[in-house]
Amino acid sequence: MPVLRLFAAALLLCEVGLAHAQNLVLLTENLAPFNHSVNGRNFAKDAGITGISSDTLRAVCARAGVECQQILRFPWARVYQQALNEPGYGLFSAARTPAREKQFKWVGPIASNDWVLMAKADSPIQLASLQEAARYRIGGYQGDAISQSLIDRGLPVQLALRDNKNLEKLGKGQIDLWVTADPSGRYLAKQEGVEDLRVVQRFHTAELYLALNLATPDELVQRLQEALDALRAEGELSRIVERY
Structure with missing residues (x-):
């Protein structure tokens, strides 16, 4: 029992x-x-x-x-x-x-989400390859796989705790490129009142x-x-x- x-x-x-x-x-x-x-x-x-x-x-x-x-x-x-x-x-x-x-x-x-480098619409930056982005100041989001992927490739990325800080820095000319995703990055920019952006380079599609x-x-x-x-x-x- x-x-x-x-x-x-x-x-x-x-x-x-x-x-x-x-x-x-x-x-x-x-x-x-x-x-x-x-x-x-x-x-x-x-x-x-x-x-x-x-x-x-x-x-x-x-x-x-x-x-x-x-x-x-x-x-x-x-x-x-x-x-x-x-x-x-x-x-x-x-x-x-x-x-x-x-x-x-x-x-x-x-x-799914595309990984991209974005710049202001009037930026003259043109990239023939992703590695050419190393010549520019890149802003990214801390802890984000997209930013980390560039760091792993040896590209310098200035990391921000809040991703909307990168939009602010881009607008002030403190960075040249923003590593983000499309459509999510473009959506965030629109929410912040920023629409004058263009994709300079698409380098990955992430599921x-x-x-x-x-x-x-x-x-x-x-x-x-x-x-x-x-x-x-x-x-x-x-x-x-x-x-x-």
């Missing part, structure tokens, strides 16, 4: 652990039009967050039967470390780079993912991926993109 009670208790603990594993906290940042707060603030929860990736993951979690709470925080470096270190947490919209590959478990792609802490059960990751694939096949993901 004691053995049966011990087995029942162990089973109950497993069930509680499994139930807990089905709840995820998904962290994000202001990266419109993929994920951003409705009111533009740097902290928001669930209903206060919108965008292509945000809406996609709501649909994915609902299809998979997983309770997912979305939280928008700032800065990116902070939420990245939290998702990296704490079980039950995930991060979106994250570029799946070789350096990050083994740090997370991945679901996606949930969206964006949900990055989950390594402690996330493989079964849960698979359910989320299957739900995403099903929604894509049904055309729901295209309908979400069309709303933006």
